[in-house]
Structure formats: structure tokens, C-alpha cells
Amino acid sequence: MTSSGPDPTIAFNSPPFSSLSSTLALGLIILEQDGRIVHWNDWVAKRSGIVADVALGKSLFDLWPETTQARIRFAIDQAITQGQPSLLSSSLNKYLLPLYEDPFRSDPVQIRQTVTISSFYMTARMCVLQIADVSAAFARESALRVQAQLLNESLERQAQIMKQLENHNDTLDSQVRKRTAQLNELAKHLQDVSEEEKTALARELHDDLGSILTAARIDVFSSAKLLAGSHPDIHAKLQRALRYLEEGIQTKRRIVEGMRPTILTQFGLAEALRYTAEEMAEVSGWTLRLTVEEDLPLSEELSLTLFRVAQEALNNAAKYSEAQCVEIILEADEHTVRLVIRDDGKGMELDAVHKPRSHGLAGMRSRVEARGGYFEIQGAPGRGVEISVSLALSQAE
Amino acid sequence: MIVGYQLSDLQRETLAEVFNIAMGRAAKAMSNIVNEEVLLSIPQIRMVPRSEASSLLGGPEQRVYSITQTLDGEFHADAILILPQARSMDLVRLMLGSPQQLELVTELEREALTEIGNIILNACIGTVTNLLEGQFSISLPVLQSGLCGDIIESHAARQSEEDVVLLLQIDFTVEKHSINGHLAFVQTVSSFQALLARIDRFIEKAAQG
Amino acid sequence: MSDKLRVLIVDDSSVSRMMVKNQLLSQQPDWTVVEAANGSEALARAAEAAPDLITLDLNMPEMDGLEAAVKLHEAHPQARIAIVTANIQDSMRQRVQSLGILFVAMVDKPINEAGIRKILAGL
Numbered sequence: 034m035t036s037s038g039p040d041p042t043i044a045f046n047s048p049p050f051s052s053l054s055s056t057l058a059l060g061l062i063i064l065e066q067d068g069r070i071v072h073w074n075d076w077v078a079k080r081s082g083i084v085a086d087v088a089l090g091k092s093l094f095d096l097w098p099e100t101t102q103a104r105i106r107f108a109i110d111q112a113i114t115q116g117q118p119s120l121l122s123s124s125l126n127k128y129l130l131p132l133y134e135d136p137f138r139s140d141p142v143q144i145r146q147t148v149t150i151s152s153f154y155m156t157a158r159m160c161v162l163q164i165a166d167v168s169a170a171f172a173r174e175s176a177l178r179v180q181a182q183l184l185n186e187s188l189e190r191q192a193q194i195m196k197q198l199e200n201h202n203d204t205l206d207s208q209v210r211k212r213t214a215q216l217n218e219l220a221k222h223l224q225d226v227s228e229e230e231k232t233a234l235a236r237e238l239h240d241d242l243g244s245i246l247t248a249a250r251i252d253v254f255s256s257a258k259l260l261a262g263s264h265p266d267i268h269a270k271l272q273r274a275l276r277y278l279e280e281g282i283q284t285k286r287r288i289v290e291g292m293r294p295t296i297l298t299q300f301g302l303a304e305a306l307r308y309t310a311e312e313m314a315e316v317s318g319w320t321l322r323l324t325v326e327e328d329l330p331l332s333e334e335l336s337l338t339l340f341r342v343a344q345e346a347l348n349n350a351a352k353y354s355e356a357q358c359v360e361i362i363l364e365a366d367e368h369t370v371r372l373v374i375r376d377d378g379k380g381m382e383l384d385a386v387h388k389p390r391s392h393g394l395a396g397m398r399s400r401v402e403a404r405g406g407y408f409e410i411q412g413a414p415g416r417g418v419e420i421s422v423s424l425a426l427s428q429a430e
Numbered sequence: 431m432i433v434g435y436q437l438s439d440l441q442r443e444t445l446a447e448v449f450n451i452a453m454g455r456a457a458k459a460m461s462n463i464v465n466e467e468v469l470l471s472i473p474q475i476r477m478v479p480r481s482e483a484s485s486l487l488g489g490p491e492q493r494v495y496s497i498t499q500t501l502d503g504e505f506h507a508d509a510i511l512i513l514p515q516a517r518s519m520d521l522v523r524l525m526l527g528s529p530q531q532l533e534l535v536t537e538l539e540r541e542a543l544t545e546i547g548n549i550i551l552n553a554c555i556g557t558v559t560n561l562l563e564g565q566f567s568i569s570l571p572v573l574q575s576g577l578c579g580d581i582i583e584s585h586a587a588r589q590s591e592e593d594v595v596l597l598l599q600i601d602f603t604v605e606k607h608s609i610n611g612h613l614a615f616v617q618t619v620s621s622f623q624a625l626l627a628r629i630d631r632f633i634e635k636a637a638q639g
Numbered sequence: 640m641s642d643k644l645r646v647l648i649v650d651d652s653s654v655s656r657m658m659v660k661n662q663l664l665s666q667q668p669d670w671t672v673v674e675a676a677n678g679s680e681a682l683a684r685a686a687e688a689a690p691d692l693i694t695l696d697l698n699m700p701e702m703d704g705l706e707a708a709v710k711l712h713e714a715h716p717q718a719r720i721a722i723v724t725a726n727i728q729d730s731m732r733q734r735v736q737s738l739g740i741l742f743v744a745m746v747d748k749p750i751n752e753a754g755i756r757k758i759l760a761g762l
Binding site for chain 3: 633
């Protein structure tokens with residue numbers, strides 16, 4: 034290098050440059066075009082175990098033969114011949130330069146480093162190596178990776194436990210569903226038995242007691258007629274007995290009606306609802322709003338369930354609601370029949386809604402649910418009460 | 431169209447061929463890194479308003495990494511490598527053997543990506559400057575991450591306020607890793623005459639044989 | 640190599656065709672050169688000129704170089720083909736080799752004196 038201009042070896046190794054360079058917290062190596070070292074700062078000297086006096090003037094590739102084949106050699110050539118700068122990252126280049134935390138230890142620890150290689154012009158193109166110690170960042174990121182791995186594993190474990198828990202819940206759920214279905218079946222059975230018993234009782238009352246009472250009344254009536262002229266005192270007594278018998282017959286009829294409403298069996302649900310509602314509206318002074326579909330294809334059991342619910346709901350309304358207006362809706366689509374009874378009365382406490390035995394609610398609910406239906410009651414103080422029931426038209430027996 | 435900055439067909443074609451050859455080198459460097467074939471598009475040369483550049487480079491709303499090296503000398507240009515964000519970091523992690531799930535991208539991972547960009551860009555820039563025989567100072571690679579549009583805008587802020595750029599662009603695909611990226615030279619029109627002079631000299635030499 | 644060979648230069652870049660032509664003629668001034676800018680034009684020119692040597696670029700629009708190579712070889716088995724390409728990836732080399740055609744040489748762009756010598760040596 035005999036070109037004019039300052040001698041780089043002198044320029045880079047005297048103040049102020051050398052003083053500046055020695056304060057740097059990174060390694061600085063400057064090479065001439067042929068790879069000879071013209072600057073070697075204290076940072077490099079300390080970590081390589083090679084003092085500047087030894088390094089200066091030597092070729093970097095002679096001093097550190099391990100760099101000859103490596104990518105760092107290629108990058109240095111690229112910088113010197115083409116002026117192209119390179120960044121050599123610590124992650125992609127495990128062992129860049131033989132620099133150590135303490136080079137004089139028996140088992141020195143190599144520094145993780147990032148090296149940037151660039152060039153500038155002086156008398157000729159010069160190559161600069163800047164070396165940053167990223168060991169700390171490397172350690173930090175290794176720790177981070179371990180943490181991430183642990184976190185991942187723990188998340189996986191957690192997910193596994195959640196899955197087990199879910200399976201367990203599913204099992205419990207299906208058990209609960211099975212038991213509920215069994216209970217519903219039982220309730221339905223009891224309901225049916227009870228209805229059957231009531232029907233049998235009603236039949237007996239009607240057929241046997243009814244005929245006995247009627248026969249007795251006919252006899253008493255004719256006897257009273259015969260004795261009217263001759264024995265006015267006996268006639269009066271028989272007349273009284275006749276009234277008692279009449280009352281007895283009426284009582285029997287009421288009982289039979291209550292057990293198995295004739296109107297329901299004879300005229301169907303729509304008419305039964307209308308009749309019962311009108312009767313109660315007259316007593317309680319309600320305005321009625323009826324939206325009732327006629328001739329729905331309902332089985333006897335279904336009709337009875339709905340009628341009982343309506344009866345119970347109307348009874349409740351009469352007893353507690355002080356309503357002005359009561360509305361009844363009976364409607365059906367292809368699959369479902371729906372009954373709604375709604376009043377505008379004083380409503381009820383939510384607590385009461387949930388109190389199982391209050392107001393015969395439980396009875397209504399269990400009747401409906403026993404047939405696989407859906408029962409809902411809504412109410413709040415001052416907002417009236419609405420009871421709605423949905424049942425499938427075709428009952429899966 | 432920008433009056434006074436017209437390229438002749440021969441100049442345009444020569445520029446495309448120079449860029450094509452340079453990208454061939456860059457693609458080889460990239461394919462050595464990813465161990466897969468890199469497919470290249472036909473290079474495109476356009477004069478566009480800077481605001482349109484990002485939509486040609488994958489769309490302004492795409493989240494990308496960009497690695498930029500700036501050439502300064504007879505003419506001024508930014509060589510920009512644009513990579514889709516998620517996929518390219520997956521690739522870096524695959525190379526580093528680090529876990530893929532980490533949400534945070536670490537400093538050393540960004541540094542590794544910068545180096546990869548640097549290798550690819552150097553292959554390209556080196557070929558261009560060799561063929562055009564210019565003297566340039568070339569900057570170290572700078573990594574940016576964000577929306578493609580914002581990144582191209584930030585280049586505008588660094589350069590002059592001129593609004594029109596010469597965009598030399600090639601799109602590349604690494605199929606196995608589903609990476610679609612772009613490599614672009616973005617050059618301000620102020621140094622356009624200097625570039626044209628270089629191209630003319632290249633044509634002249636080619637004609638001499 | 641005193642024969643006056645006929646050469647077909649196929650490349651979509653006219654500047655690249657110019658470079659191949661001038662490099663070639665500076666070493667073999669007596670040879671004649673025909674040019675084509677794409678694969679189909681190459682087939683047409685080859686039919687007229689019956690070239691002894693074809694230099695072929697790989698990255699061309701419409702018919703790419705690989706396809707052109709196969710068709711040119713079928714139509715003109717006597718013509719020797721050299722690949723001149725910017726795609727220097729190993730995968731492309733393998734693909735070229737897998738065509739089963741004995742190529743004169745595969746040289747990188749931009750073509751230079753050494754590249755031409757390599758082609759001439761392969762003839």
C-alpha cells in the first residue's frame with residue numbers, strides 16, 4: 034500500500050482515534066484490502082487474549098485460521114471487493130470469532146456475537162468488523178424459550194384436564210338426563226293411573242250411585258205423589274227427602290264432572306276451555322280474550338293435560354291475581370301444541386315462582402314434563418302472570 | 431406519465447434483464463438458505479407514484495417484514511425485500527430450531543431474519559452494481575416490521591419529497607413454506623439520468639461484444 | 640472448428656441476444672447468426688435456418704425454455720443446444736438434466752468470454 038494519503042496503521046493507532054476506540058463497548062477490527070489487520074481495539078484484545086501489538090500487521094485469516102473457510106471470510110471478501118456490507122447474526126452463525134469471556138481460563142466460554150462487516154474508503158477500500166456481545170440476550174432468550182416450552186406443556190396439561198373434566202361432566206349429564214327421563218316416565222305413569230282411577234271412580238259414581246240415587250228419587254217421588262192427599266205430613270217429609278236426593282244427585286254430578294269433565298270428552302279441548310273460562314270469568318269479573326284453535330288432533334291424554342293446566346292456572350288467577358283481563362291462547366303447528374294463559378293481575382314474586390309447591394305450579398309442571406313437554410312461568414309483582422306450555426303432538430310412547 | 435423520464439424500449443428491456451440476472455443470483459442465495467426452489471416472476475419496471483408502490487408490493491394492509499439496504503452513489507436507490515410476517519418468522523424458527531408457538535418475536539430472531547435478507551439483497555445488489563459498474567456505498571440492512579403501506583411511506587420520509595419512483599420489482603414464491611415475497615428497487619427520479627447513462631453504457635458494451 | 644456454423648440465439652431480451660451474438664462472433668467471425676425472441680419463433684427460425692447450434696434462454700414468456708428445448712430437439716436432433724440462463728438454482732440444473740437431452744453446456748447470464756468458450760468447448 035504505497036498510495037498517497039495517511040498510513041492507516043498509524044492513523045488508527047494514535048489518538049484521538051485509538052483513545053476513542055478503546056472506550057467502545059464493542060469489538061472493532063479494521064482490515065486492509067489484503068486482509069491485514071490495521072486496528073484491533075482493547076475490547077477485542079481482552080476477549081481474544083491477543084494484544085494489539087501481536088495482531089497488527091498480520092492477516093486476520095492467519096491469526097485466526099478457523100475464519101478462513103467460514104462465511105465470515107466470504108463476507109469480508111464481499112465487503113472489500115464489492116463494498117457490500119453484511120450482518121452475521123449470532124443465531125445463524127454459532128461460532129463466529131474465537132472470542133471468550135475470559136480467554137485465559139482452562140475452559141474458556143465463547144462469547145455469543147453478532148458481527149457486522151462493512152467497508153469505507155481511505156487510501157483503498159478498508160473493511161470494518163464490529164462485534165457485539167449478545168451472550169446476555171442469548172441467555173435471556175434461551176430462558177424465554179424454556180419458559181415458553183414449560184408454559185406450553187402446562188397449557189397442554191391443562192387442556193387435557195379440561196377435556197377429562199368435560200368428559201366426566203358429559204357422563205354426569207347423560208346420567209342426569211336418563212334419571213330425569215325415568216322420573217318423568219314414572220310421573221306420567223302415576224298421572225295416568227290417577228286419571229284412570231278417577232275415570233273408574235267417576236264411572237262407578239255415575240253408573241252405580243247415579244242409578245241408585247235416580248231410582249230412589251223416582252220411588253220417593255211416586256210415593257210422595259201417592260201420599261199427598263192422605264198423609265200430608267209424610268208427604269212433606271218425602272218432599273224434603275226428595276230435595277236431599279236431588280242435592281245428592283247434583284253433588285254426584287259435580288264430583289263426576291270434576292273428575293272427568295264431560296265437556297272435554299264430548300266437545301273437545303277448545304270448547305272445554307271456553308266453557309270453563311267463561312264460567313270463571315263471570316264469577317271473577319274478568320274480560321276474556323280467547324284465541325283458541327278448534328279441532329286440534331289431540332289425544333285424550335294430551336287434551337286432559339292441557340285442560341288440567343288451564344284449570345289450575347285459572348284457579349290461581351281467580352284466587353290471587355285480582356286481574357282485569359285474562360287471555361288464553363291455544364295454537365298448534367305441525368309438531369307442537371302450545372297453550373298460554375296470561376293475566377294482567379298483580380303478578381307474583383319470582384321466589385314464589387321458584388317455590389316448588391306453591392300454587393300447584395309443581396303439579397302443572399310435572400304433568401307437562403311427564404309428557405316430555407315444556408313448561409314456563411313468568412311473573413313479577415305488578416306485571417301479571419304468564420304460563421305457557423308446549424307439548425309435542427305425537428307423543429312418543 | 432412523467433414527462434422527461436421516458437425509457438426507450440431497449441433501455442427498459444435492458445434494465446429488466448439486468449434485474450432478472452441479479453434476481454437469479456438472489457434466488458439462488460435464497461434457495462440455498464431455505465433448501466427449496468424459489469420461483470420467480472417476470473421482472474416488472476414501472477414509474478409509479480410512491481403511494482401506489484405499496485399496493486404493487488403485496489398491498490398496503492399486509493403485515494410484513496422488510497429488509498432494506500440503501501445504495502448511494504451515482505444514483506440513489508432502496509433495495510427492499512418484503513416478506514409476509516407470519517410465514518417468514520416460522521421459517522426463521524424452523525432454521526433456528528426454536529419453538530414455533532412463541533408469540534413474541536425475539537431480538538435474535540429478528541437479527542437472524544435480517545441476516546437472511548442481507549444475504550439475498552447482497553446477491554442482488556452485487557450483481558446490479560457489477561453489471562452497471564457503478565461505485566456505490568451500500569448501507570447495512572435495516573429490518574422493519576409493520577404494514578407494507580407504512581413501511582413504504584417511511585422510505586418516502588427518508589428520501590426526498592419527490593412523489594414518483596422507478597419501481598423494479600420481482601415477485602418470488604417459496605412454495606413449500608407458502609412464502610410470497612417481493613424484491614424491489616425503489617429509485618427516486620432525481621438520479622434517473624445517472625441510471626440511464628449506466629444502462630446506455632451497458633448496452634454499448636454489449637453491442638461491442 | 641473451421642466449419643462455418645449456423646447459430647440460432649433464442650432469448651426474449653434483445654440485449655442478451657446482442658451480447659451472445661457479439662461474444663460469439665468475436666471468437667468465430669465467420670459463423671452466421673439467426674435470432675428468435677421466444678420459443679415459437681425459435682421453432683420457425685430453426686425450420687428455415689437448420690442451425691448447428693442453438694443458445695437458449697430458460698425464462699421466457701409464453702413457451703418457456705424447457706419446453707422449447709424439447710421441441711427444438713425433436714425437430715432438429717442434429718442441432719446442439721446450449722442453455723444460457725439467469726436461473727442458476729440447483730433445482731433448475733436438475734430439471735434441465737432430467738430432460739434427457741445432451742446439452743452442449745449450461746452457462747450463467749450475463750454471457751461473457753468464458754461462457755462462450757465453455758459452449759465452444761462442448762461442441
